[in-house]
Amino acid sequence: MERGRARDLGVVIGTYPTGPRNSVTDVQGVRVGHATVVRDPGPDGAGAVRTGVTTVFPHEGLPWIERVYAGTHVLNGFGELIGTNQIAEWGLLHSPIVMTSSLAIGRAYDATVRWRTLRHDTTTHEGGDMPFVCECDDSYLSDVTSFPLSEEDVFAALDAAAPGDVAEGCVGAGTGTQCMDFKGGVGTSSRTIPGGWTVGALVLTNFGERELLRIDGVPVGREITDLMPGEHTEGSAIVVVATDVPMVPHQVRRLAVRGGLGLARCGSTGHNGSGELMIAFSTANRIPLRSPDGTIPVRAVLDGPGQASPDVFNEAFAATVEAVEEAVVNALFTAETTIGRDGNVLHALPLDRTLEILARHGRGPK
Numbered sequence: 135m136e137r138g139r140a141r142d143l144g145v146v147i148g149t150y151p152t153g154p155r156n157s158v159t160d161v162q163g164v165r166v167g168h169a170t171v172v173r174d175p176g177p178d179g180a181g182a183v184r185t186g187v188t189t190v191f192p193h194e195g196l197p198w199i200e201r202v203y204a205g206t207h208v209l210n211g212f213g214e215l216i217g218t219n220q221i222a223e224w225g226l227l228h229s230p231i232v233m234t235s236s237l238a239i240g241r242a243y244d245a246t247v248r249w250r251t252l253r254h255d256t257t258t259h260e261g262g263d264m265p266f267v268c269e270c271d272d273s274y275l276s277d278v279t280s281f282p283l284s285e286e287d288v289f290a291a292l293d294a295a296a297p298g299d300v301a302e303g304c305v306g307a308g309t310g311t312q313c314m315d316f317k318g319g320v321g322t323s324s325r326t327i328p329g330g331w332t333v334g335a336l337v338l339t340n341f342g343e344r345e346l347l348r349i350d351g352v353p354v355g356r357e358i359t360d361l362m363p364g365e366h367t368e369g370s371a372i373v374v375v376a377t378d379v380p381m382v383p384h385q386v387r388r389l390a391v392r393g394g395l396g397l398a399r400c401g402s403t404g405h406n407g408s409g410e411l412m413i414a415f416s417t418a419n420r421i422p423l424r425s426p427d428g429t430i431p432v433r434a435v436l437d438g439p440g441q442a443s444p445d446v447f448n449e450a451f452a453a454t455v456e457a458v459e460e461a462v463v464n465a466l467f468t469a470e471t472t473i474g475r476d477g478n479v480l481h482a483l484p485l486d487r488t489l490e491i492l493a494r495h496g497r498g499p500k
Contacts, residue, residue: 135486137470139302140463143489144499147350147463148456150449153324156460157300158334160324161376163193163417166336167295168306168320169287179477183282184275187242187291188306188320190231190336190374192415194297196254198263200422201226204415205387209394209402213370213409216243217266225383227415229265230292233307233338233372236271238283243267245288253293268411270340270370272310274363275474300336303468307372310474313339313465314347314355314401315363317472317480321465325453331379333450335393335457339465340369341408346401349463352495354488355401361481368407371397373458379450380418380433390414392451396458414454 140147141156153160166189173183192202204227206218216239221227234242246265272278291306300322302308308319318339325333343366347355373393381389393412394404404410419432435446471482492498 137468137485140460140467143467143485145350145463145492147460150325150327150453150456153326153332153334155299156324157322158324158336158374158376159297159300161332161334161378161417164334164376165191165194165295165297166300167291167293168301169291169294170305170309171282171287172309173282179473179475181277181280182475183277183280184310184472184474185235185238185272185282186306186309187288188233188308188338189291189295191295192227192376193417193420197230198228198250200420201228202415202417202421203381203383203386203419204413205383205390207387207390207394207412209410210404210406210408212407213269213411214239215268215411215413217264220264226421227266228263230295231374231413232265232267234269234283235276235278236269237278239267239269241283241285242288245285246292248285249289249292268372270307270311270338270372274312274367274478275310275472275480277475302464304470304472307338308465311338311340312367312369312480313462314342315344315366316466316483317469319465319469321461321463323457323460323464325457327449327453329446331377333375333377333453333457335454335461336374337458337461337465338372339462341371341397341405341410342401346403348399348401349488350492350497352492352497354491357491358484358487361484363480364478368405370409370411371402373397373412375412375414375454376417377450378417379446380435381416382432382434385435385437386414386416389450389454392454393458395455397462399455399459400462
């Protein structure tokens with residue numbers, strides 16, 4: 135059966151309408167780029183590489199010039215988000231979000247700084263503009279100790295960042311990752327909520343175990359017990375949530391927290407050996423480096439017990455959960471069976487069997 139996104143195959147997650155592309159790029163200005171690195175230098179998978187880089191920019195400009203409000207959340211902390219201390223302190227994202235393999239996080243960090251220096255006017259740089267870089271472990275399919283990622287690969291992912299449709303599945307940082315003991319990768323989705331706002335999510339999957347897999351509430355993993363990898367590997371999940379709802383840092387952090395609920399709806403329990411890591415940002419306010427009097431006007435949704443529009447938060451929370459859940463499902467539906475290092479295999483979710491299981495539970499194509 136031909137691979138495709140969940141909705142293209144009749145699987146509708148949740149109740150909120152999607153944006154026009156059903157992608158994180160439905161949030162105006164958000165850009166995504168990938169660089170995929172696949173190499174087969176030796177026989178029988180010796181030294182095989184299945185890795186890459188994925189980047190997310192919060193808008194069409196330079197994020198170290200026009201910062202946005204952001205917040206992070208850690209469901210389980212066996213993973214790394216470089217840059218979280220600055221976001222916790224200032225509530226500002228002033229870098230593209232860069233995702234890659236666990237042992238390449240240092241290379242990605244260094245290359246992102248060099249890319250900015252070489253591609254853009256160095257007079258605009260501030261010493262505190264350290265990049266935001268995060269990781270997932272793709273070592274089951276990729277020979278990570280050959281240190282395959284190059285500076286040029288990181289440059290390519292940064293240069294490729296664009297609005298519009300986003301490639302999913304075995305691409306970029308998701309080239310070598312798993313999901314619930316199937317081949318995973320990158321997935322994305324979006325929701326629109328009353329008021330004309332949009333919430334979008336991009337997920338790099340690398341988490342979970344088969345028997346816990348749920349799709350639209352159906353325990354699919356219990357019924358597909360074959361096509362298992364040679365060994366179960368823990369990993370991580372990186373959840374990126376973007377919105378144009380005008381939010382300040384503590385409000386955006388609350389969206390990041392809800393990203394974990396989207397993972398849970400797919401079967402994540404925040405395993406001890408997995409890092410479920412979330413970042414959320416709002417594009418509504420752009421924070422300049424300087425202003426004449428050191429102040430700026432800021433738009434924000436009212437919150438607290440006396441807020442005028444409490445449903446804005448409830449709608450955004452629910453939309454975040456749905457978008458993250460569908461992003462994971464899209465990663466599963468679009469990823470393809472991949473053979474990697476030493477002949478290790480991650481099988482694709484069998485879509486024909488999945489749709490049949492969903493139909494028996496009253497889900498899927500009508």
